[in-house]
Amino acid sequence: MEKQTSRRSFLKVSSISGGGMLLGFSWLASLKPSEVMGAAGTAPEWVELTGFIKIMADNQIKILSPNPEFGQNVMTSLPMLIAEELEVDWKKIQVEMGDYDTPRFKSQFTGGSQSIRSAWMPLRKAGATARMMLLQAAANLWHLPVAELTASNGSVMHKATNKTITYGQLAEAAAKLPVPANPVLKKASELNLVGQSQKNVEGAKIVAGKSLFTMDYQVDGMLVAMAIRPPAFGMQLKSYDATEAKKMPGIKDVFDIEVYKKGYERAGFDTRTFNHLIVVVGNSTWEVLNARKKVVAQWESIVETKETVNNFGRKKEETIPAGLESSDKHMQQMLALQGQKAKVLRKDGDPEAAFAAAKKVIEKTYSAPFLPHNTMEPISCFAHITDEKAFFVAPIQIPDMMKQNIVANLDVPADKIEMKLARMGGGFGRRAYGHYIIEAGLISKKMKAPVKLIYTREDDMTNGVYRPAYIVTYKAALDANNNITAIHIKGGGIPEHAVHENRFPAGAFDNYLAEGWELPSNITIGAFRAPRSNFIASAEQSFLDELAQTIGKDPIDFRIELLKKAKASPVGKNNDYNADRYIGVLELLKEKSKWTATPKGKHRGVAAYFCHNSYVAHVVDVSMKNGLPQIDNVVSVLDCGIVVNPDAAKNMVEGAVIDGIGNCLFGGLKFDKGVVLQQNLNQYRMIRMREAPKKIDVHFVQNSIDPTGLGEPPFPPIFAALANAMYKATGKRFYHQPFINELNKKA
Amino acid sequence: MAKMNLKVNHKTYTVDVDPATPLLWVLRDHLHLVGTKFGCAVGACGACTIHLNGNAMKSCQLPVSAAAAQEITTIEGLSEHGDHPVQKAWLDIDVAQCGYCQTGQIMAAAALLKQKPNPTDADIDNYMSGNICRCGTYIRIREAIKTAAKTSKK
Structure with a gap:
């Protein structure tokens, strides 16, 4: 473990299993809280238990939140995990954003919908470790067996003698004790903070306009x-x-x-x-x-x-071509490359023979443009x-x-x-x-x-790390009885493709072929909420909808049928989804949306997807008004395991739904001879309140599976749910994003 | 450069700046009132919304010279303790995700409720569509405005 700053050399470092935490000590008075933003620095009276918890003699308790916060509310939900095991009154807890100190926190990673998933055990262990040390300190003080003591509400009690002592009074002694090697976690049935909605710990500062950013x-x-x-x-x-x-x-x-x-x-x-x-x-x-x-x-x-990039130990040569690129040319290049040979990513059975023998082939091509992130804070x-x-x-x-x-x-x-x-x-x-x-x-x-x-907004939009431009063609072979005998997916992109060859519907078809190609570009790209999934889901789920319609099946039943087949007799290897959980969200969605009872005057679309370890399905109800879809209702069902902070989780799902609707309707950054054509928000359309859904109804599958991702999973499937609803409303399929262009073409 | 007096949140400040400076930058850089946010500087996002004589205004579009001697209210002056009915409703509904746009949203909502104490959904949608929330908290903003309208009446 390496030293991060000189002040941290005061810490007595001890690595323990799982949590990898730093052990307690009294914070020294010589520390100067120079250039501290927000919180007033660390006062000398705080005693630290594990790298995450600080306790004052008067029983003030502070929890440090390790992961950077950008709106996913981890600054509330991560400390909740610690507080749950520590046995304290959440309302009395002060939460402070941790500084960059990854050796202390082990992980400070906000991305890939991994915050809660990867903190679930380590942060609970941190809380449990501190609880056990406080219990032991009380046992030592009272000369009682630790098993007779209980911890709750920031105090240790001995029920038989009615003795009570606060954590604040125990902290100094507890910090000197050996760190338990195997902290005992609460049973799922004993969790009483996890699963209870708690307000954003920075809410009051946000609404008062305090300096935070x-x-x-x-x-x-x-x-x-x-x-x-x-x-x-x-x-x-x-x-x-x-x-x-x-x-x-x-x-x-x-x-x-x-x-x-x-x-x-x-x-x-x-x-x-x-x-x-x-x-x-x-x-x-x-x-x-x-x-x-x-x-x-x-x-x-x-x-x-040509540059060599070290991608987590794997070195890769990257070509940065010369030239001034344009969006129109990009589309022509992508369409041309779709007709050429691509790299085979996965092949099951004999798709060529199945297509040659097909009575009917359905083939559809989908595309999506570059997208700027346009975070509100440039x-x-x-x-x-x-x-x-x-x-x-x-x-x-x-x-x-x-x-x-x-x-x-x-x-x-x-x-x-x-x-x-x-x-x-x-x-x-x-x-x-x-x-x-x-x-x-x-x-x-x-x-x-x-x-x-x-960065001004113009700097931000013209020096982005954009979502790449993508294209994909889905092809299905049908026999005389409308059985699907083969699926072929071929996708490309600038500069990467979005094909996930092992995801559904892989595994459900005897003959399956997935291919991809990539075209280098000098335009800079990067991760954008659910990278690659955000495009491939929109195409896949639109195609499945069209396929279901062609063979005369209900779109949800069609998906469930395929998933059941993939479960009973999976084709190929490495299928990257759990069919039961996938079916689970679809079944619950049927119930919660009253699927078979489309409200009068509304048009309904459905889509589902699995990414970032979670399963999501949406139903969207639209009615067309002035050439635009008015989104009257969205029903969302998610399986992301245990939900730590339900109301905040709902907020995130609502946001992902609105973000997705905005991007598929309006999003698209255009280039002309290398120049970004829309350089500010008066030239680039983002979803506003009048275009947002009237209502979003969010449901979580109740189970006791350890938490999985939430920030990204609800985003990819909303694109196709809307496209499929708009098809019902207009009789027109939407293949190319942003859909506003297709709507304008019609008008 | 020119000296001028600004009345912000019932306090008078003297600033010596280029009269063409947008009020946004004077508030943020010179008066350190950073609750008024910079989002686009072209009047398209609403993050910089303040009140000028009680009306919502995008401070990036207002040269400081035009604001001199007018009553300016920023989020810091909307209420003394962050307890304006709109702010309270925002906390009740737990609106914010990243929170960056929310001060502008709150200033717009407070101005709306002053004009229309009982706004319809359409009133809210139209009035608030000048403010972008990239996180997509629109549904909660709508709900919070309705909540604030109710509590203001009590």
């Missing part, structure tokens, strides 16, 4: 910085003249930076980015904005390059690099992934990195890629001053 962070002497990036993908900086800009009021300096050093080997989340930037630094945002316009820059075309980062330390306030989903990047490109030793993990104004994948941390750090280093780097 990186964009809000300010310190004395702080400078504001903005960058000038190439006007188009495929271009780079040739030269610039900043004479006029430097004369503008409030401007401190204008210079250029190279974000990644030459030869730097990018790792998993080091996105490629415009690497050579002009930077304008000044006293205030408005002054920098004005001066930025006065910089005269010359740009030139890039040449094709990208920003605060950095103050001094000889003592590299201090950041950063909106970053996976801080530890930035470590080697900071070390390599800012020449900062790893043990001098300090990072406050600010609440993020949305993430959706965008903030997994922290190139802006390096940018801010380089600017602070050069200016020898605290700096806040700000």
